[in-house]
Amino acid sequence: MKIAIIGAGVSGLTAAHHLTTRGLEVEVFEKSRGLGGRLATKRLDWAHMDTGAQYFTARDPRFVQQVTSWQEAGVVEPWPFTPYSLSADGALLPSPDQTLRYVGVPGMNNLAHALAKKLTVHRKQCITSLVRKHNRWRLVSDSGDQFTDYDWVIVSAPAEQSRVLLSGHTPIAEHISSELLEPCLALVIATSGHAPEAVQGIFGDGTVGWVSRLSAKPQRAKDAAYDDLWLLHFSSDWSANYDPSAENNIGPIGLEWLQNAIDTLPDQKEKKPLQIVNHCQHYWRFARMAKNSEQPPTLIDKSNHLAAIGDWSYGGRIEGAYLSALHLIHTTF
Numbered sequence: 057m058k059i060a061i062i063g064a065g066v067s068g069l070t071a072a073h074h075l076t077t078r079g080l081e082v083e084v085f086e087k088s089r090g091l092g093g094r095l096a097t098k099r100l101d102w103a104h105m106d107t108g109a110q111y112f113t114a115r116d117p118r119f120v121q122q123v124t125s126w127q128e129a130g131v132v133e134p135w136p137f138t139p140y141s142l143s144a145d146g147a148l149l150p151s152p153d154q155t156l157r158y159v160g161v162p163g164m165n166n167l168a169h170a171l172a173k174k175l176t177v178h179r180k181q182c183i184t185s186l187v188r189k190h191n192r193w194r195l196v197s198d199s200g201d202q203f204t205d206y207d208w209v210i211v212s213a214p215a216e217q218s219r220v221l222l223s224g225h226t227p228i229a230e231h232i233s234s235e236l237l238e239p240c241l242a243l244v245i246a247t248s249g250h251a252p253e254a255v256q257g258i259f260g261d262g263t264v265g266w267v268s269r270l271s272a273k274p275q276r277a278k279d280a281a282y283d284d285l286w287l288l289h290f291s292s293d294w295s296a297n298y299d300p301s302a303e304n305n306i307g308p309i310g311l312e313w314l315q316n317a318i319d320t321l322p323d324q325k326e327k328k329p330l331q332i333v334n335h336c337q338h339y340w341r342f343a344r345m346a347k348n349s350e351q352p353p354t355l356i357d358k359s360n361h362l363a364a365i366g367d368w369s370y371g372g373r374i375e376g377a378y379l380s381a382l383h384l385i386h387t388t389f
Protein backbone atom coordinates (compact mmCIF):
# COMPACT_ATOMS: atom_id res chain seq x y z
CA MET A 57 0.00 0.00 0.00
CA LYS A 58 1.32 3.45 -0.95
CA ILE A 59 0.42 6.41 1.24
CA ALA A 60 0.92 10.16 0.75
CA ILE A 61 1.07 12.40 3.82
CA ILE A 62 0.71 16.13 3.38
CA GLY A 63 2.60 18.06 6.06
CA ALA A 64 5.80 17.34 8.00
CA GLY A 65 4.71 18.59 11.41
CA VAL A 66 4.46 16.34 14.48
CA SER A 67 1.20 14.69 13.33
CA GLY A 68 2.27 13.98 9.74
CA LEU A 69 5.72 12.72 10.73
CA THR A 70 4.31 10.56 13.54
CA ALA A 71 1.86 8.96 11.10
CA ALA A 72 4.63 8.47 8.53
CA HIS A 73 6.99 6.98 11.10
CA HIS A 74 4.45 4.42 12.37
CA LEU A 75 3.18 3.46 8.92
CA THR A 76 6.74 2.95 7.69
CA THR A 77 7.48 0.80 10.72
CA ARG A 78 4.53 -1.38 9.65
CA GLY A 79 6.20 -1.87 6.26
CA LEU A 80 3.96 0.44 4.24
CA GLU A 81 5.32 2.70 1.50
CA VAL A 82 5.02 6.30 2.67
CA GLU A 83 5.94 9.66 1.16
CA VAL A 84 5.63 12.97 2.99
CA PHE A 85 5.07 16.30 1.21
CA GLU A 86 6.05 19.50 2.98
CA LYS A 87 5.67 22.99 1.58
CA SER A 88 8.53 24.47 3.61
CA ARG A 89 12.24 23.80 3.42
CA GLY A 90 12.40 22.81 7.10
CA LEU A 91 10.67 20.06 9.02
CA GLY A 92 8.44 20.42 12.08
CA GLY A 93 5.71 22.88 11.05
CA ARG A 94 4.75 24.86 14.14
CA LEU A 95 7.54 23.13 16.01
CA ALA A 96 9.91 25.60 14.45
CA THR A 97 13.53 26.45 15.19
CA LYS A 98 14.77 29.32 13.05
CA ARG A 99 18.48 29.50 12.33
CA LEU A 100 19.90 32.99 11.80
CA ASP A 101 23.58 33.87 11.89
CA TRP A 102 23.16 35.60 15.28
CA ALA A 103 21.01 32.93 16.98
CA HIS A 104 19.02 29.74 16.72
CA MET A 105 15.55 30.36 18.07
CA ASP A 106 12.32 28.49 18.72
CA THR A 107 9.58 30.70 17.29
CA GLY A 108 6.58 28.33 17.49
CA ALA A 109 5.84 25.87 20.31
CA GLN A 110 8.07 26.67 23.29
CA TYR A 111 7.73 23.50 25.31
CA PHE A 112 5.38 20.57 25.60
CA THR A 113 3.77 18.48 28.29
CA ALA A 114 2.98 14.76 28.32
CA ARG A 115 -0.11 13.35 30.04
CA ASP A 116 -1.37 10.40 27.99
CA PRO A 117 0.65 7.23 28.81
CA ARG A 118 1.31 6.59 25.09
CA PHE A 119 2.88 10.01 24.69
CA VAL A 120 4.71 9.73 28.01
CA GLN A 121 6.30 6.52 26.69
CA GLN A 122 7.36 8.28 23.48
CA VAL A 123 8.82 11.20 25.42
CA THR A 124 10.78 8.79 27.62
CA SER A 125 12.38 7.18 24.59
CA TRP A 126 13.13 10.62 23.08
CA GLN A 127 14.78 11.51 26.37
CA GLU A 128 16.89 8.34 26.29
CA ALA A 129 17.93 9.16 22.73
CA GLY A 130 18.95 12.72 23.72
CA VAL A 131 16.25 14.32 21.59
CA VAL A 132 14.39 16.08 24.42
CA GLU A 133 15.14 17.28 27.94
CA PRO A 134 13.02 18.60 30.79
CA TRP A 135 13.07 22.38 31.18
CA PRO A 136 12.71 22.82 34.93
CA PHE A 137 11.71 26.31 36.10
CA THR A 138 9.03 28.10 38.04
CA PRO A 139 7.06 30.31 35.70
CA TYR A 140 6.02 33.82 36.66
CA SER A 141 2.67 35.35 35.88
CA LEU A 142 1.46 38.93 35.72
CA SER A 143 -0.99 39.89 38.43
CA ALA A 144 -4.03 42.06 37.68
CA ASP A 145 -2.03 45.16 38.69
CA GLY A 146 0.85 44.23 36.39
CA ALA A 147 3.33 42.77 38.91
CA LEU A 148 5.36 39.63 38.23
CA LEU A 149 4.61 36.89 40.73
CA PRO A 150 6.00 33.33 40.88
CA SER A 151 3.36 30.92 39.68
CA PRO A 152 4.36 27.56 41.17
CA ASP A 153 2.93 24.55 39.38
CA GLN A 154 3.84 20.89 39.12
CA THR A 155 3.88 20.88 35.32
CA LEU A 156 6.79 18.97 33.84
CA ARG A 157 7.83 20.83 30.70
CA TYR A 158 9.98 19.35 27.95
CA VAL A 159 11.90 20.94 25.10
CA GLY A 160 13.61 19.53 22.04
CA VAL A 161 17.40 19.86 22.23
CA PRO A 162 19.28 21.71 20.90
CA GLY A 163 16.10 23.11 19.28
CA MET A 164 12.40 22.29 19.39
CA ASN A 165 12.42 20.99 15.82
CA ASN A 166 14.85 18.23 16.78
CA LEU A 167 11.76 16.16 17.58
CA ALA A 168 10.72 16.45 13.96
CA HIS A 169 14.18 15.41 12.79
CA ALA A 170 14.07 12.38 15.09
CA LEU A 171 10.69 11.32 13.69
CA ALA A 172 11.76 11.94 10.09
CA LYS A 173 14.77 9.63 10.21
CA LYS A 174 14.54 7.13 7.34
CA LEU A 175 11.43 8.81 5.87
CA THR A 176 11.03 10.07 2.32
CA VAL A 177 10.13 13.75 2.60
CA HIS A 178 9.58 15.90 -0.50
CA ARG A 179 10.42 19.36 0.79
CA LYS A 180 9.29 22.64 -0.78
CA GLN A 181 6.30 20.90 -2.35
CA CYS A 182 3.10 22.75 -1.56
CA ILE A 183 0.26 20.43 -2.54
CA THR A 184 -2.51 22.47 -4.11
CA SER A 185 -4.93 19.79 -5.31
CA LEU A 186 -5.85 16.12 -5.13
CA VAL A 187 -7.12 14.15 -8.13
CA ARG A 188 -8.89 10.77 -7.93
CA LYS A 189 -8.29 8.47 -10.92
CA HIS A 190 -8.80 4.69 -11.21
CA ASN A 191 -9.16 4.41 -7.43
CA ARG A 192 -5.79 6.02 -6.87
CA TRP A 193 -4.87 9.52 -5.70
CA ARG A 194 -2.67 11.96 -7.54
CA LEU A 195 -1.14 15.02 -5.84
CA VAL A 196 -0.45 18.24 -7.70
CA SER A 197 1.93 20.83 -6.28
CA ASP A 198 2.13 24.59 -6.83
CA SER A 199 5.18 24.08 -9.04
CA GLY A 200 3.07 21.87 -11.33
CA ASP A 201 4.78 18.64 -10.24
CA GLN A 202 2.52 15.59 -10.07
CA PHE A 203 2.90 12.59 -7.77
CA THR A 204 0.81 9.56 -8.65
CA ASP A 205 -0.64 6.22 -7.55
CA TYR A 206 -1.37 6.64 -3.84
CA ASP A 207 -3.89 4.33 -2.17
CA TRP A 208 -4.41 6.74 0.72
CA VAL A 209 -3.87 10.46 1.33
CA ILE A 210 -3.48 11.75 4.89
CA VAL A 211 -3.70 15.52 5.26
CA SER A 212 -2.00 16.92 8.38
CA ALA A 213 -2.11 20.66 7.71
CA PRO A 214 -3.81 23.15 10.06
CA ALA A 215 -7.62 22.77 10.00
CA GLU A 216 -8.36 25.68 7.70
CA GLN A 217 -5.86 24.49 5.08
CA SER A 218 -6.92 20.83 5.35
CA ARG A 219 -10.52 21.84 4.74
CA VAL A 220 -9.59 23.57 1.48
CA LEU A 221 -7.51 20.63 0.21
CA LEU A 222 -10.18 18.03 1.02
CA SER A 223 -13.25 19.99 -0.10
CA GLY A 224 -15.14 18.33 -2.93
CA HIS A 225 -13.45 14.95 -2.32
CA THR A 226 -14.95 13.78 0.95
CA PRO A 227 -17.77 14.58 3.38
CA ILE A 228 -15.22 14.85 6.23
CA ALA A 229 -14.19 18.25 4.83
CA GLU A 230 -17.55 19.64 5.99
CA HIS A 231 -16.66 18.76 9.61
CA ILE A 232 -13.47 20.80 9.55
CA SER A 233 -13.96 24.31 10.83
CA SER A 234 -12.79 27.15 8.61
CA GLU A 235 -12.10 29.27 11.72
CA LEU A 236 -10.42 27.20 14.39
CA LEU A 237 -6.83 28.27 14.90
CA GLU A 238 -5.96 31.72 16.21
CA PRO A 239 -2.96 33.77 15.07
CA CYS A 240 0.16 34.57 17.09
CA LEU A 241 2.85 37.14 16.47
CA ALA A 242 6.22 35.91 17.75
CA LEU A 243 9.04 38.31 18.59
CA VAL A 244 12.60 37.22 19.40
CA ILE A 245 14.95 39.80 20.92
CA ALA A 246 18.61 39.41 21.79
CA THR A 247 19.31 41.78 24.67
CA SER A 248 22.14 43.26 26.64
CA GLY A 249 21.41 44.17 30.24
CA HIS A 250 20.34 42.33 33.34
CA ALA A 251 17.29 40.28 34.26
CA PRO A 252 17.04 38.05 37.36
CA GLU A 253 18.04 34.49 36.50
CA ALA A 254 14.85 33.05 37.98
CA VAL A 255 12.80 34.64 35.20
CA GLN A 256 12.68 31.93 32.55
CA GLY A 257 9.02 31.90 31.55
CA ILE A 258 6.17 34.38 32.04
CA PHE A 259 2.43 33.91 31.62
CA GLY A 260 1.53 37.40 30.48
CA ASP A 261 -1.57 39.47 29.77
CA GLY A 262 -3.76 40.67 26.92
CA THR A 263 -0.75 42.07 25.05
CA VAL A 264 1.95 39.43 25.48
CA GLY A 265 0.60 35.99 26.34
CA TRP A 266 3.85 34.16 27.00
CA VAL A 267 7.58 34.88 27.34
CA SER A 268 10.42 32.35 27.16
CA ARG A 269 13.97 33.14 28.08
CA LEU A 270 15.34 31.13 25.17
CA SER A 271 18.90 31.38 26.41
CA ALA A 272 17.87 29.56 29.62
CA LYS A 273 16.51 26.48 27.86
CA PRO A 274 18.73 23.39 28.10
CA GLN A 275 21.53 22.96 25.57
CA ARG A 276 21.09 26.34 23.84
CA ALA A 277 24.23 27.89 22.36
CA LYS A 278 24.75 31.51 23.42
CA ASP A 279 26.48 34.25 21.50
CA ALA A 280 28.94 36.64 23.17
CA ALA A 281 27.26 39.54 21.38
CA TYR A 282 24.30 39.56 23.79
CA ASP A 283 23.40 38.62 27.36
CA ASP A 284 20.04 36.98 26.72
CA LEU A 285 17.67 35.77 24.05
CA TRP A 286 13.93 36.19 24.68
CA LEU A 287 10.85 35.09 22.83
CA LEU A 288 7.55 36.91 23.26
CA HIS A 289 4.29 35.45 21.95
CA PHE A 290 1.77 38.26 21.59
CA SER A 291 -1.76 37.31 22.65
CA SER A 292 -4.30 36.00 20.14
CA ASP A 293 -6.38 39.19 20.36
CA TRP A 294 -3.37 41.45 19.97
CA SER A 295 -2.06 39.32 17.08
CA ALA A 296 -5.45 39.28 15.35
CA ASN A 297 -5.37 43.09 15.25
CA TYR A 298 -1.85 43.17 13.82
CA ASP A 299 -1.44 43.57 10.08
CA PRO A 300 1.43 41.23 9.05
CA SER A 301 1.73 42.90 5.64
CA ALA A 302 2.72 46.18 7.36
CA GLU A 303 5.85 44.49 8.74
CA ASN A 304 6.06 46.94 11.63
CA ASN A 305 9.00 46.42 13.94
CA ILE A 306 7.40 45.41 17.24
CA GLY A 307 10.78 45.08 19.00
CA PRO A 308 10.35 48.31 21.01
CA ILE A 309 6.81 47.32 22.13
CA GLY A 310 8.04 43.91 23.27
CA LEU A 311 11.09 45.34 25.03
CA GLU A 312 9.04 47.91 26.93
CA TRP A 313 6.55 45.23 28.01
CA LEU A 314 9.33 42.94 29.23
CA GLN A 315 11.24 45.70 31.04
CA ASN A 316 8.07 46.90 32.78
CA ALA A 317 7.37 43.36 33.95
CA ILE A 318 10.92 42.80 35.21
CA ASP A 319 10.94 46.18 36.99
CA THR A 320 8.12 44.99 39.24
CA LEU A 321 10.36 42.33 40.81
CA PRO A 322 11.64 43.28 44.28
CA ASP A 323 15.27 43.36 45.47
CA GLN A 324 17.08 43.71 42.18
CA LYS A 325 20.65 44.44 43.15
CA GLU A 326 21.93 44.84 39.62
CA LYS A 327 19.88 47.37 37.66
CA LYS A 328 20.98 47.38 34.05
CA PRO A 329 18.07 48.00 31.67
CA LEU A 330 17.61 45.68 28.72
CA GLN A 331 18.56 46.92 25.28
CA ILE A 332 17.87 45.23 21.97
CA VAL A 333 20.99 43.97 20.22
CA ASN A 334 19.10 42.09 17.50
CA HIS A 335 15.54 41.10 16.76
CA CYS A 336 13.38 38.94 14.53
CA GLN A 337 9.63 38.43 14.26
CA HIS A 338 7.35 35.81 12.75
CA TYR A 339 3.61 35.87 12.21
CA TRP A 340 1.82 32.55 12.74
CA ARG A 341 -1.48 32.82 10.89
CA PHE A 342 -2.65 29.48 12.33
CA ALA A 343 -1.08 29.01 15.75
CA ARG A 344 -3.27 27.48 18.44
CA MET A 345 -6.86 26.46 18.98
CA ALA A 346 -9.11 28.97 20.65
CA LYS A 347 -9.92 27.93 24.22
CA ASN A 348 -13.13 25.88 24.43
CA SER A 349 -13.30 25.43 20.66
CA GLU A 350 -15.43 22.54 19.49
CA GLN A 351 -13.74 19.30 18.55
CA PRO A 352 -14.60 17.81 15.16
CA PRO A 353 -15.41 14.08 15.06
CA THR A 354 -12.74 11.61 13.96
CA LEU A 355 -11.95 12.53 10.40
CA ILE A 356 -11.34 9.33 8.50
CA ASP A 357 -13.10 8.52 5.22
CA LYS A 358 -12.53 4.81 4.61
CA SER A 359 -14.52 4.82 1.33
CA ASN A 360 -12.39 7.44 -0.35
CA HIS A 361 -9.19 6.59 1.52
CA LEU A 362 -8.73 10.09 2.91
CA ALA A 363 -8.01 11.26 6.46
CA ALA A 364 -7.34 14.54 8.25
CA ILE A 365 -5.16 14.60 11.36
CA GLY A 366 -3.43 17.30 13.38
CA ASP A 367 -3.42 18.93 16.81
CA TRP A 368 -6.79 20.57 16.08
CA SER A 369 -8.48 17.17 15.77
CA TYR A 370 -7.22 15.95 19.16
CA GLY A 371 -7.41 18.71 21.72
CA GLY A 372 -4.54 20.89 20.43
CA ARG A 373 -0.86 21.09 21.31
CA ILE A 374 2.05 18.82 20.45
CA GLU A 375 0.67 15.93 22.45
CA GLY A 376 -2.64 16.20 20.58
CA ALA A 377 -0.85 16.23 17.22
CA TYR A 378 1.02 13.05 18.17
CA LEU A 379 -2.10 11.29 19.48
CA SER A 380 -4.20 12.23 16.44
CA ALA A 381 -1.71 10.33 14.27
CA LEU A 382 -1.65 7.31 16.61
CA HIS A 383 -5.45 7.23 16.63
CA LEU A 384 -5.56 7.12 12.84
CA ILE A 385 -2.95 4.38 12.60
CA HIS A 386 -4.62 2.16 15.22
CA THR A 387 -8.15 2.51 13.87
CA THR A 388 -7.44 2.33 10.16
CA PHE A 389 -4.23 0.60 9.13
Ligand SMILES: Cc1cc2nc3c(=O)[nH]c(=O)nc-3n(C[C@H](O)[C@H](O)[C@H](O)COP(=O)(O)OP(=O)(O)OC[C@H]3O[C@@H](n4cnc5c(N)ncnc54)[C@H](O)[C@@H]3O)c2cc1C
Nearest residue numbers: 063065066067087093094109183213343366367373374377
Ligand atom coordinates in the same frame (compact mmCIF):
# COMPACT_ATOMS: atom_id res chain seq x y z
C1 LIG B 1 3.17 30.37 18.55
C2 LIG B 1 2.86 28.95 18.94
C3 LIG B 1 3.02 28.53 20.27
C4 LIG B 1 2.72 27.22 20.64
N1 LIG B 1 2.97 26.81 21.91
C5 LIG B 1 2.80 25.51 22.22
C6 LIG B 1 3.22 25.00 23.47
O1 LIG B 1 3.78 25.73 24.30
N2 LIG B 1 3.01 23.69 23.75
C7 LIG B 1 2.41 22.84 22.84
O2 LIG B 1 2.27 21.64 23.13
N3 LIG B 1 2.04 23.30 21.64
C8 LIG B 1 2.22 24.59 21.31
N4 LIG B 1 1.88 25.06 20.07
C9 LIG B 1 1.12 24.18 19.19
C10 LIG B 1 2.00 23.12 18.53
O3 LIG B 1 3.05 23.76 17.86
C11 LIG B 1 1.12 22.36 17.57
O4 LIG B 1 0.05 21.78 18.31
C12 LIG B 1 1.82 21.23 16.81
O5 LIG B 1 3.12 21.56 16.45
C13 LIG B 1 0.95 20.94 15.60
O6 LIG B 1 1.50 19.89 14.82
P1 LIG B 1 0.71 19.44 13.52
O7 LIG B 1 1.47 18.37 12.88
O8 LIG B 1 -0.71 19.14 13.88
O9 LIG B 1 0.61 20.73 12.57
P2 LIG B 1 1.77 21.63 11.96
O10 LIG B 1 2.94 21.71 12.85
O11 LIG B 1 1.11 22.91 11.58
O12 LIG B 1 2.22 20.83 10.65
C14 LIG B 1 1.54 20.95 9.44
C15 LIG B 1 2.56 20.97 8.31
O13 LIG B 1 1.85 20.93 7.07
C16 LIG B 1 2.54 21.76 6.15
N5 LIG B 1 1.57 22.09 5.11
C17 LIG B 1 0.43 22.80 5.24
N6 LIG B 1 -0.22 22.85 4.06
C18 LIG B 1 0.55 22.15 3.17
C19 LIG B 1 0.40 21.86 1.79
N7 LIG B 1 -0.64 22.29 1.08
N8 LIG B 1 1.36 21.10 1.18
C20 LIG B 1 2.44 20.66 1.89
N9 LIG B 1 2.62 20.94 3.21
C21 LIG B 1 1.68 21.65 3.84
C22 LIG B 1 2.98 22.94 7.00
O14 LIG B 1 4.03 23.65 6.38
C23 LIG B 1 3.41 22.23 8.28
O15 LIG B 1 4.77 21.88 8.24
C24 LIG B 1 2.21 26.35 19.67
C25 LIG B 1 2.09 26.75 18.34
C26 LIG B 1 2.43 28.03 17.97
C27 LIG B 1 2.35 28.45 16.53
